[in-house]
Amino acid sequence: MHQFRLVLSAAFFCLTLVLNAQTAPKTPDEFLPHRIGEQFTPHHLLTDYFEYLAANALTTMKMERYGATNEARPLQVAYFSSPENMARLEQIRLNNLRLANPGPSPAGEGGRRADTGVTTPLPPGGGVAIVWLSMSVHGNEPSGSECSMVLAHQLATQSEPAIREWLKNTVVILDPSLNPDGYDRYTHWNRSVSNLRKNPRIEAREHAEPWPRGRTNHYHFDLNRDWAWATQVETQQRLALYQRWLPHVHADLHEQYLDNPYYFAPAAEPMHDYITAWQRDFQTQIGQNHAGYFDQNGWLYFTKEVFDLFYPSYGDTYPMFNGAIGMTYEQAGHSSAGCAVIKANGDTLTLRERILHHLTTSRSTIETASKNAATLVDNFRKYFERSAAQPQGQYLSFVIPATNDPNQVNALCRLLDRHHIRYGRAGTTASNLKGFDYVQGKENTFNLGEKDVVISAYQPHSVMLQVLFEPEHRLSDSLTYDITAWALPYAYGLEAYALKQRLEPKRNYEPYKAPEVRLAASPYAWCVHRKSMAEAQFLAKVLDAGVKVRYATMPFDRSDQQFDAGALVITRADNHALSADLDAIVQTAAANANVPLHPIFSGWSNKGNDLGSDRFVLINRPEVALVYGEDVDDNPYGHTWYYFEQELGYPVTPVALDRLTRLRLTDYTTLIFPHGNYNLPENVLKSIQEWVRQGGRLIAFEGAVRAFADKEGFELKSKTDTKKDTAATTSPKPYLAREREGISDNVPGAVVQTRVDATHPLTFGFSGRYFSLKTTSNAFEMPANAHTPIWLSEDFQSYGFIGSRLKPRLKNTPVAAVQRMGSGDVVYFVDNPLYRCFWEQGKVLFANALFF
16 A cells, blocks of 8 residues: 555656646747757747747736738737736726826817726726837847747746746736848848858858848838838837837837947937936936846946937837837847857857847846836826826917818828827817918918817827927937938928917817719719829829829819819710729729719810810829839838838839849839939940930939939939038048038938929929928039929028038929920939828829829
8 A cells, every 4th residue: 555655656746747847838949940049030930939838828928919910920919927917917908098098088079099998997006017028120130039039938937036026016018029021031031041050250141131131021111210100000000009008118129230239228319308307217227227237247238329219200219208118229230140240359249149138138127117116107197197287398289270181181180090199170260379380480370260170288198299290399419310300290281380379179070081972974074183192092093994084284163163283184085995984983993092073064164274175184004113122222112112002002013223224114104213322334324214215204212313313314413512611621620520520411301391383293282382301411403404393492491400511502402303305204302202101292292203
């Protein structure tokens, strides 16, 4: 009996070991076909590991898929906390949103309130800190995603007493890959070309990632510049989840050039004025905690340099403007590091080291948040209370008059919804209000209309509102990392006013919906006003369906409608081939684009030209080729590609730059050169010129303009400096001042008010005004033998930073020029009108260049 008990006990012990082995989640090294740091992990294995871990750590971890990429890869986050907190995770979320939404929404106010579902007060959250860690938004900066698996295992198993202690009062939200498409583009490439034995020599193939590289998403957008504009599906889906949680701390993990030490907060100047003292101080507190670990290990690091907090669309600034402590972490490596690389100092940097450094700052972030959870939560609450009751900026409300194009207003309101910024209709009238007039660039009086959109700064998200709307922001330091002006009324081409007094909307905003047209008989023609991207989408759809369309070059009247130049006209006479299908095609396209149709039952005009006049020009359906290749900047290429596929819904053919001479250009009517650094050989220039003379249209923007300017046959000429500042050129400059000296000739990104020739087809639909986003220091002479429909005048007004030596050079220079060349033309855009695809007026401008 005693022996039986011994055998039974031994069997039970063995069974317990087996069961424990079966239930203890595997480490990444045990789960993956490779050890962490020895090889890059494809995204499907990254996903598999997180799902496996969640299935084996039910009480400490939860997975949520919040969307999918353009290439159908999953977007997901993992939640970690103590079992007690995980059991009440939804309660913690709701409690936190209640802190961020103090008080009820004003009666009748339109726009969104944070989607909390809270209708009655909830018990306090108990000081639970919420930390969000975002990994590898740039796909070819992969150490963050690789690190996420190690961190997830530690947080899920909670085998360390320190982690168990941290998670008692902290929820961690971990996004293992913000950019799965770019991550897989890079990791698959590297796995396919790297040696079996990793080669650390920088000249090896595995360290020379080819175009377009994995930094960007499917459409080659930099997702770390898209937080505020939300043009990309990854951003849109992430923001919906982010606004459901509103974390207290957000860290964005990146990589930088391989010889740089590790960077962590506090950030550099310029910091935006609306970043609070508490946010600045806590950045420092977290940074000091990181420094302690790095000091112990003898790892180099730097702070307070390079990475500023001004532009609102980064993964650190966007959380800052939403009440969090936002931070960027930068590990040396990037795409050139591979799995191991020899640095300039002779040391070898390994992927395992890069992972370890990110793991250290991630853990340190959680630790600092946990130790200060109550203070974090309290200051988070105060941030939103102060935002709702005492807005920081000088402008306390913003008015968008109802006279603006309703589709442009709709587009703006959709963006406000993504950021949970409240707005509504005025619901009343008022006379002689004073406000900053965005069009005139000065304070003016105006009358408030009942249907005007009113956005009050007395709301929880007032900081984000003011950051996005204020015409100009103070720069504490002109050495900045990105564009310095972006006010949405300029971007959307809207008449708008910023007021120093409080206005509250009285009515809900109902989005504009084009009226449905019901007819007993088919009209003689359909007419459409040309105002916004909605009409461009409509035009693209009907042209693609084979409809013949004309545009008016002069104003005309029909029935009760007055049409400006640029109006679209679809006549039955031009479309006999479509017969009875014409009306259905036109009406369906108009409904999908939300464009109002105006049926016309006679070609006769009492005022203006009859519809048979040659003042109505037939639009030739464009066959578009878009150049790509190593000389092309992948971002602007992607902006253009996205514009065609997702904005216009119109076909485009990408063509390789190095195959242009073998391309049958006559198959295309339009050739687009995006921004890049080109060195076109003489034979390519001559073949393009010959194609243009035969009726082709060449569109070049930003850096691509330099490829044709100053070349024989092209009318655009670089502007030369005729006045030299003798003191500036002869006085010695301190060596340390060289960087600041250089910015005098540059512009990181500013808004400029242009002059517009309203009679030119390129500017149809602009009501005689256009604000351009100036992103290049290139300056050209006003061409003598080409049209200049948009230019900078002698006294042009600007917002944001432009270098002191550059601004005078920009006077009397073209913003857009059109050169007639034989039967075709060349369209030069000095700046990129599709920049990051958030400059709505630029999209309209580009559509005019394409179709008119």
